[in-house]
Amino acid sequence: MSESPLKKYDEAVFADNGYDDIAIRYNVKIEGPALKPEDDPEVAEILPQEEGVKRDLALTVLYGDKEECDAQVQAALDAGEDPIDLINNALMKGMDGVSALYTKGEFFLPDLMLAGDAMMSGVALCEEKLGHKSDTKAPVMTFAVEGDPHDIGKNLIVMFLNANGYDAVDLGRDVPTAEVVKQAQENEPVLMTATALMTTTMTEFAKIAAALQEAGIDTPIGCGGGAVRRDFVEESPQTFYGVEAYHVPKLADAIVDDGKTWEDIRNEYSDIVGEYVAAYS
Amino acid sequence: MSESPLKKYDEAVFADNGYDDIAIRYNVKIEGPALKPEDDPEVAEILPQEEGVKRDLALTVLYGDKEECDAQVQAALDAGEDPIDLINNALMKGMDGVSALYTKGEFFLPDLMLAGDAMMSGVALCEEKLGHKSDTKAPVMTFAVEGDPHDIGKNLIVMFLNANGYDAVDLGRDVPTAEVVKQAQENEPVLMTATALMTTTMTEFAKIAAALQEAGIDTPIGCGGGAVRRDFVEESPQTFYGVEAYHVPKLADAIVDDGKTWEDIRNEYSDIVGEYVAAYS
């Protein structure tokens, strides 16, 4: 093709202070020195210190290497390692390291997803050996509301829940209200999350809250997604506005560990998730 | 000064379709032929047909000529004309003509203001002769809320009320809630209008509504002004959101003639003011 018509401006645009006069890539500007993930001081604290199978396993999760993780878990189980010990002191430790790095901005979503895939697969192998499900903190139910076929936000929530030791009961997308009530009765979640992308599907929140109230179920409902606003959510009882997918495990912890209600969450959201949240101040 | 740097673009900008490719002065584009105000068919219907003092007087109002109006009213009164007849069949007819032309977009705010000044001055002379106030449709109270020093919107309302035969009880600007209650008890208005310019003064609406309720006064309160929104106004009982100053007399008519309540106004605003109002649909 012919030369770019923009070429003639190159010299001018990159003169003096360069492109920083127009826009600054702050992500590049503030980046610290490269570090192996396991050498991050916080991660080093979390991972098993001692060289051996558990540290190796945690590292396969940290690096999101599902195949290697599966192989090592199988070998460890075959060698007689305790599956519960592997879950709690190897797989979950690796995942905790991943979460720490994500929180710091050193790790990114794909790291989390791949680590989550590896961890969950390893846990499944351990459970197979155990012959039953391993313990989780509590069940949390997730779904995208009726009429809403978008579920990537909900899928992130599922991943964050699993990574934090919760049993994510995922109802999928476009879920009718009656199904929500039925599943809530069966699974008795400590929290449920409802997501919606559009102004005209977020109206389902009110219907779900009403149906649950009628069924005598007062589980807090975290509502969020594309077009959702706090003021709209709070028009219904039993709900609160959820801002980020990664907030969900912390909100669940607040319910399970501290007995927080949906009213408490509305009032203390920023404190519970441990950061300044503009929508809540 | 040196030549405008824009001069070099004149030819290009006014070529072909001219400036209409950029912006169109639709007000100029749709303007009809010039007509004397009294020759407008609708106004001709309203004005006294018969040549004579009443038609002349109506015309001085139509033309907003306060000095000539004063002189003619005084002369007519001196000649023994009935002051009530002058008010109802001359001064107010002129004002009705002005309103009709304003509604059509032929007359503008200054026409209205100057006609209103002339009409009110003429009425005052007649009332002096009568020895008492002339009849009005009903009292309507107007004020800008506490903390709000802006009153041009409220002043327009006063003018529209007077022009339509209402007794505008104007409390002025920056009016404390207690004063509103006291004046409402004294004047027993059929409607009151509260105006506010800022997000942080429109919160007065709720306080006023509460104070009136406590005093057992259920007069509808039309709330409007700069930063005011319908959804915010409707959070308080007894209120409705007022969109344009010239709507106020029609809303007062609905209350006086048809017994409409504030709930009715919320539901039927567009119908009452006789036009499509976006905020109410």
Added chain:
Amino acid sequence: MVLKRFTKMETKSVNDLVFGQAANPVEYGFDVKLGVGEVIPNIKVAPAEGSETSVEGMVATCKNIAFSACDRAAAIGLPTLQIEQEHVAQQTKSAEISAKTTAVQVEQLEELHDKYGTKASLMSTIADIREEDMGGLRGSDFDVKMDESFEACAENGASILCVETIGGKVVSDYGIARGDIRAILYGIGVLGSIDMGYMWPKIVDIASKYDYCVPGGDTDCAQANTAMFLGGGLTSKNVSHTLAAITRAIAGARSLVAIECGATGPTKDCGYENPIVKAIGGVPICAEGKNATCAHSDLMGNLAAAVVDCWSNESVYNREEMGGPTTGVWLQSLGYECALMNTATKMGEEETLRDMYTLADKYRDPQALVIAYDNAYRIGESIVADGEDIYLRSRAAALEACDIINEAVDAKKMYLTRFERDTLDSAQKTIEQLPEEQDKFVKTCIKRYGRKVKEHDPSQYEL
């Protein structure tokens, strides 16, 4: 249907790519002409929450939006007004609602046109309510309802028919969250393109029945925009912006299919890949950027305007601002931006403004870089070079995007974080190692993602 694939560029030179001008202009609605110089505003407002519960509610909210748009257009002297009605599911599912909401807005636009002579049009964007794993993409009830909705809109005066098809989304979602470029290429380049080849001939047929109506275009909203939205701002830590940039290039190869099926533009606003489509297909495009911040944040707010024909705000709540209804507020911002462009064109300085728009963002982010019009043209050339094969051309677009970013980095114009650098390198390596044949690629993907993505059903694509 055998499609006429593009194997050469309709836009003859990179310098011909400029806002307001298109190789293949289009006419529709009430005297609107696109591609012959004028850029027009496209205002879009989401129906108020609750309005979806009844026919009357939907009609009232649509009338309200159109009324406020017409009112503001007249108040500030806009030469042309376009409203877009982007359906909520309830609208598309009911031919009655589709018909009535369209009619009520067309009526307002016609009144405006009659009273002031304003050029006016309505874009109807039908909701893609199909689901790959529930009912299916072809012949399902929802597929039929979509056909009926298109018909109802066109019959009742819609000027442009558009849609954001979702073919391949279940696979690309998986890939985007995991940084798996193979899944993205399969989901968008192959599955997305195949699904568009099914949907678009139907839409083109419907529009052709009405002389005021044209088939507009499609956008990769469901896929490339997912990568962009998850990518977020510079300080976000989800999807890599280099990966999102490659994804966008692939979307260019995909969204082109609508034009190959007979769509004429204007295409859909949220297709940030539209500059590629315009470069190849020569059709007028919609775009959104710095005046669509109500709906989302992007890193190319000016650059997106460089080659636009129809400038949009994407979406906004229908409510009141201090400056009036949001419809008027955002229309005014859009209309003034169009006035700036139209002034530049009258002055003969449209290329200068285009270059300002472009350079204001070109090095803000790799996603901006790849759709800068000069690079979009390059990607277009790489697509038409393999134009006959939807897989090979998507792969070529992806590789060209990698080259473009690497060149800018080498020239010290673009700077990347380690995450962006690593994901770019790994994606490039993966793509380079992919097979040269579509069949072989598809076979591997079906095997791989058939297992990992439970919602994926290859039979929905005749695979």
Added chain:
Amino acid sequence: MVLKRFTKMETKSVNDLVFGQAANPVEYGFDVKLGVGEVIPNIKVAPAEGSETSVEGMVATCKNIAFSACDRAAAIGLPTLQIEQEHVAQQTKSAEISAKTTAVQVEQLEELHDKYGTKASLMSTIADIREEDMGGLRGSDFDVKMDESFEACAENGASILCVETIGGKVVSDYGIARGDIRAILYGIGVLGSIDMGYMWPKIVDIASKYDYCVPGGDTDCAQANTAMFLGGGLTSKNVSHTLAAITRAIAGARSLVAIECGATGPTKDCGYENPIVKAIGGVPICAEGKNATCAHSDLMGNLAAAVVDCWSNESVYNREEMGGPTTGVWLQSLGYECALMNTATKMGEEETLRDMYTLADKYRDPQALVIAYDNAYRIGESIVADGEDIYLRSRAAALEACDIINEAVDAKKMYLTRFERDTLDSAQKTIEQLPEEQDKFVKTCIKRYGRKVKEHDPSQYEL
């Protein structure tokens, strides 16, 4: 205090009048430099309703706004961020609230500056809470409270002190509603100028105590903007747009007084007369236009950007949009517009963009016409020719505006309605017949408006 009146133009030639550049640059805040090339965004958000009821509420809402602004600035890579805190009455009335709300925003800005190196600043605009007929303009409790609020803001880190003084408003309001140009000239040109001469030396003194703080400027918001807002759009039927244009020219002569008292700019955003002030005084200015539609509708959305240094959104409710908090939404639109201007400057094409902005609106409305930078410069020249006399220079500005409009009409560039034509002719005739001496004019006006405007108290102006 004897003021140094401008009797010549600080901006040496009309072509020197361009965005980002000022004859007399200014530095303030965290490394912000205005007038040397860069145009910066100025985001302003109204405190949420209800927040005014407590100190904590005000502090929380201000923190929220600053947090959201900093967050977005980093996310999209803005080189500079300015926040404006336009006081509500409750803020100005309490030195404590003034101090704490300022401190909390400065803290956020400082964090941003420390972490990313972003240049940052806070404009504090104190509310003019004085009332001519209740307490008075000079020495009243409210006047003292304003002084204390200025001091509290400056002490706690404010970068710029501004205010919208209301001197003369009671008379100009009367004149605007009735199309009485004499009242407007008296209210703005004489009373407004006198009141500014009282207020501004106090503000300049306070700012001079802090090295990070400058006295910004004033705006004729209370008067000329009343005419503009009542004037409304093309289809409105209240105030004549030619009269509003003349009013704006007079406002130029008035708002200049702040600079004569030592204000350095940036001046206040809503002063559409600022191009005149910049032409004469050479100071950087704020302005608002197409990205302030959230707050109001004007007929010069692009033109207002032609000579801006600090681009503002005027005001918006603090709430959530689909695209995030309104703070971020509107900051992003502003920031991108600034990026466009800064790109043009880097390209050496700033004059071209300035001319595009200007021509996009110059003939949309007479109000735009008179502040087009070339005409603003003309009006500036007419002001400095009579620079020593606030009355004569205001009258000269008004007459120059009449000439400018008439010339454009004669050249068939500007078209007027009969209402606009009639009010222009009648105003021009009235002005031409006014006395040549300030004393004589003032005497007539006191007599005339002392009777008609019951709130007017000439003693408040030492008249």
